Amino acid sequence: NFMLTQPHSVSESPGKTVTISCTGSSGSIASKYVQWFQQRPGSAPTTVIYEDNQRPSGVPDRFSGSIDSSSNSASLTISGLKTEDEAEYYCQSYDSTHQGVFGGGTKLTVL
Amino acid sequence: EVQLVESGGGLVQPGGSLRLSCAASGFTFSSYSMNWVRQAPGKGLEWVSYISSSSSTKYYADSVKGRFTISRDNAKNSLYLQMNSLRDEDTAVYYCAKLELLPIWGQGTMVTVSS
Numbered sequence: 755n756f757m758l759t760q761p762h763s764v765s766e767s768p769g770k771t772v773t774i775s776c777t778g779s780s781g782s783i784a785s786k787y788v789q790w791f792q793q794r795p796g797s798a799p800t801t802v803i804y805e806d807n808q809r810p811s812g813v814p815d816r817f818s819g820s821i822d823s824s825s826n827s828a829s830l831t832i833s834g835l836k837t838e839d840e841a842e843y844y845c846q847s848y849d850s851t852h853q854g855v856f857g858g859g860t861k862l863t864v865l
Numbered sequence: 866e867v868q869l870v871e872s873g874g875g876l877v878q879p880g881g882s883l884r885l886s887c888a889a890s891g892f893t894f895s896s897y898s899m900n901w902v903r904q905a906p907g908k909g910l911e912w913v914s915y916i917s918s919s920s921s922t923k924y925y926a927d928s929v930k931g932r933f934t935i936s937r938d939n940a941k942n943s944l945y946l947q948m949n950s951l952r953d954e955d956t957a958v959y960y961c962a963k964l965e966l967l968p969i970w971g972q973g974t975m976v977t978v979s980s
Binding site for chain 1: 900902909910911912915924926960964966967968969970971972973
């Protein structure tokens with residue numbers, strides 16, 4: 755079964771840049787779009803990146819997404835970190851039968 | 866305003882049934898595939914089920930296959946999840962989500978399976 759692997763947690767200081775990786779277990783991660791969702795405690799997920807690197811309106815351009823075929827991974831990069839960016843981040847894509855797959859989530863701490 | 870609103874959650878005994886609903890507004894519901902995603906307490910997101918825009922294609926996670934049924938009514942802009950033979954491990958917040966193109970999430974509805 756296709757899986758997406760994320761680091762359990764990352765931490766960085768305000769104003770710095772952090773990158774969260776999402777590695778596909780098989781096949782080519784570039785063959786299906788990757789989405790990134792932000793979830794704060796007690797709230798529903800919200801979309802920060804869709805279709806690999808697109809930002810919904812209202813999401814600051816400090817958030818960016820990319821794909822690296824050589825490592826079969828997607829990345830979410832957040833620059834100019836703010837304390838309000840502290841949250842759980844999930845990547846999502848599809849397996850070969852178009853069934854949804856989520857990464858395990860990465861807890862971002864801004865300290 | 867683009868919106869998804871779930872309803873129908875609650876407390877149910879193991880082996881029982883529940884039907885979740887999701888009302889869509891602010892976008893052309895009939896043009897998009899839809900999904901149910903759940904999140905057990907303190908856990909990550911788990912994809913549950915997918916239905917194509919015309920209902921011709923449906924997929925289920927192995928954990929719910931044979932027990933859950935996804936459906937939609939495009940005339941009513943509504944998505945449904947019929948959950949039968951519920952187990953303790955089905956306890957979770959259930960989200961309705963449009964994951965295609967620009968993803969949209971509902972606020973979720975809590976399902977608790979307990980005796």
